[in-house]
Amino acid sequence: MDRAFATRPPLRQRFAQATAAQAGNSASLIRYVQDRPGHDRRYAMDPTKIEQELAFVASEPFDAGIIKTVDWFLDNEPWWRSALSQLT
Structure with missing residues (x-):
């Protein structure tokens, strides 16, 4: 999102409330949580x-x-x- 908003200025007006429009740092929306016992510790895509x-x-x-x-x-x-x- 940050790339899109940085390279396409009209998006900042269309989506003024978006984090990417206001701060340019969508990664700030990521919240890490404690891992739940019994669940995988890694969620990776494997196309094999x-x-x-x-x-x-x-x-x-x-x-x-x-x-x-x-x-x-x-x-x-x-x-x-x-x-x-x-x-x-």
Whole structure:
């Protein structure tokens, strides 16, 4: 989000209440919590099983894909606002 807001100034006006618009540091929203006993200490994505069993290999790395996903949502506000309004 910080990258998007830094490179696209109009976003600061459209989403003025967003942390990225106000402080430019979305990482400040991360809150670490104590690990729960019995739960995995590490949540990492491992594509090995899907690659081996279904012969699926992602066409681009996660980092590039998440940037495209964030950009899509920022560019398609009417779509997601409509979707949200249908949930309430």
